[in-house]
Amino acid sequence: MMVIGLFPSLNKAHAEDILNINGDAAILVEAETGKVLYSKNADQVLGIASMTKMMTEYLLLEAIEEGKVKWDQEYSVSEYVWKISHDTNLSNVPLRRDGKYNIRELYQAMTIYSANAATIAIAETIAGSEKNFVKMMNEKAEELGLEDYKFVNSTGLNNKDLKGNFHTGTEEEENVMSARATAKLASALINRFPEVLETTSIPKMTFREGTEDAINMENWNWMLPGLVYGFEGVDGLKTGTTDFAGYCFTGTAERNGTRYITVVMNAKDDSGKGSYKSRFDETKKMLNYAFSNFSKEEIVPANYEVKGKKTLPVTKGKEDKVKIHTKDPITMVLKSGEKENYKPKLVLDKKKLNEKGELTAPIKKGEKVGTLTIESPNDKDLEFLSEDGKSNITVDVVAADDVEKANWFVLMMRGIGSFFGNVWGGISSTVQGWFS
Numbered sequence: 001m002m003v004i005g006l007f008p009s010l011n012k013a014h015a016e017d018i019l020n021i022n023g024d025a026a027i028l029v030e031a032e033t034g035k036v037l038y039s040k041n042a043d044q045v046l047g048i049a050s051m052t053k054m055m056t057e058y059l060l061l062e063a064i065e066e067g068k069v070k071w072d073q074e075y076s077v078s079e080y081v082w083k084i085s086h087d088t089n090l091s092n093v094p095l096r097r098d099g100k101y102n103i104r105e106l107y108q109a110m111t112i113y114s115a116n117a118a119t120i121a122i123a124e125t126i127a128g129s130e131k132n133f134v135k136m137m138n139e140k141a142e143e144l145g146l147e148d149y150k151f152v153n154s155t156g157l158n159n160k161d162l163k164g165n166f167h168t169g170t171e172e173e174e175n176v177m178s179a180r181a182t183a184k185l186a187s188a189l190i191n192r193f194p195e196v197l198e199t200t201s202i203p204k205m206t207f208r209e210g211t212e213d214a215i216n217m218e219n220w221n222w223m224l225p226g227l228v229y230g231f232e233g234v235d236g237l238k239t240g241t242t243d244f245a246g247y248c249f250t251g252t253a254e255r256n257g258t259r260y261i262t263v264v265m266n267a268k269d270d271s272g273k274g275s276y277k278s279r280f281d282e283t284k285k286m287l288n289y290a291f292s293n294f295s296k297e298e299i300v301p302a303n304y305e306v307k308g309k310k311t312l313p314v315t316k317g318k319e320d321k322v323k324i325h326t327k328d329p330i331t332m333v334l335k336s337g338e339k340e341n342y343k344p345k346l347v348l349d350k351k352k353l354n355e356k357g358e359l360t361a362p363i364k365k366g367e368k369v370g371t372l373t374i375e376s377p378n379d380k381d382l383e384f385l386s387e388d389g390k391s392n393i394t395v396d397v398v399a400a401d402d403v404e405k406a407n408w409f410v411l412m413m414r415g416i417g418s419f420f421g422n423v424w425g426g427i428s429s430t431v432q433g434w435f436s
Contacts, residue, residue: 019289021282024246024266025179028286030294030333031252031259033392034187034385037290037333042180045148046265047245050091050114050220051238052156052175054185054250055137056122060107061193063126071104075121080130080165085117090161092117093207093215109207111199113217114239116155123154130154131167141181144188145386148178156240174244179263184385186237186250186261197252200236203227222280223251229280231287237261239279249279253287258296258333262286293335299342299374300330300395306346312369314403315354317361323400326372330393341381342374346397363403370397 017040019026025041036042063069077085077095085095091114095101106122109115123133130153137151152159152169159166159173166173177185189196203224207215220239222229233253240248246266253260264286267279304326311321334342348370352359359369373394376382384390 019285021264021285022268022270022272022278023264023282026264026282026286027179027183027262028290029183029187029261029385030290031187031190031254031261033332034184034389035333036380036383036385037260037294037335038286039179039383042183043148043178045176045178047174047242047248048156048177048182048265049174049240049242049245049248050116050156051177051182051240051248051250051263052151052154053110053114053119054182054189054238055140055151056119056133056154057107057111057196058185058189058193059126059133059136059140060103060122061189061196064103065193069103069125071102071107073103073125074100075103075106075125076100077121078124080163081117081121081124083163084120085115087161087163090116090157091220093217094213095121096213099213105207108199108202108205109217111196111238112202112205112219113207114220115217116157119155129167130165134168141185144185146177146181146184148181149176151175156242156245158242158244174242179265180385182250182263182265183261186252186263187385190236190252190259190261196237197235200238221249221251222276223283229277229284231284233291234287241276247274247276247279249283251283251287253291255291258294260287260290294333295336296331297334297339298329298331299334299339299393300326300344300372302326302329303400304329304344304372306344306372306397309346312348312353313356313358314363315356315358315360316405317359317363317403318406319403322359322363322403324369324397325400327366327368327396327398330372330374330395332374332393338381341376341378343376345373345375347371347373348397359399359403361403361405363399365399365402367399368396369399371395372397 021040025044027042028038029036077099082097085092093109093115106118109118123130127133133154134151141149152173156175160171203219203226205217207217223231223234233255236252237250248265251262262283264282267282268274269278311323313321352369371394
């Protein structure tokens, strides 16, 4: 590929921790593209506790979409699930040993109240056993391109809390991921299954309302509007707490059509102590930073022409050149005042060009001749969760007009003209040499 850019390759170190996030790791990304706006120890592998349930949600919603599981499908409680559901030291809705529960109510209990037994029930429904389900979790993580992860159960509990029913890892193991992988999972979940937010945004619900088994479920995400740490725009996503993982939270919020995802792991307060409040305080720092300092801006408009490369030469055509421009605009979330940091980079498709760098007629209007993306002198300005995110800042460059192929007579006359032009040029050079 032929590349035309304006910046040398620079690899500057990440700026200092401008947010001073109190936690072992954190990351802030724009949800649509996965552009990373802030990170701290984002690749360190740490405990994720019940943030695990985002993967269980993903696999359930995928199974629903594929028709393998139905919302009104009934689940008969296994002995394992019954025992877990009555452990009052864990987040749960008590389930009857002889009870039957539909998948929708189990999903709501898992998503809103982080109910662990309900989560295992969903895993058993999808895969036949939690052991099989954990295998599916790890396979899906690989398929989604996650790195730095290991799932040993469906809930995020420590294996020792599973009443001897763990089948993967050691008795003391828990699920682990990096903040970057956690954000990537969250992004995959809400981009493929945005309907998950209809449930994660419910602040309160009654499980089995109207029955003697009714139990009030308050969402563990206390940043939902109306709850104790309510924040405008927050509608998800998943908290997590264990002794090993500390206080964790994957949050998401949307305002004016722009959505951000945050992850904080083992959050602490200013004294270094972890608490429920600390994970929301640190998330608030990141969301305030995002909404106050970033906005979507058009960097390159549609039909943009690159300076110094507005046309390409054409051979064997009725015209000897053709205008080229971008097919679509490039829009990206930018920090206020930093639009000028980004410059266009044109990449021409060498397969379309001959050795002289010419296109060959005929050429159709709209025919792709290359791509245009943007670059910055600081690589961190264009950091994404995955390579797929970069495709959102790359657009096709196309021919602006048709160029028909010239007929044989025109081509012949051009050839003759070129021949005599070369001959005359040679004679002129020779004559000039006599008198120099």
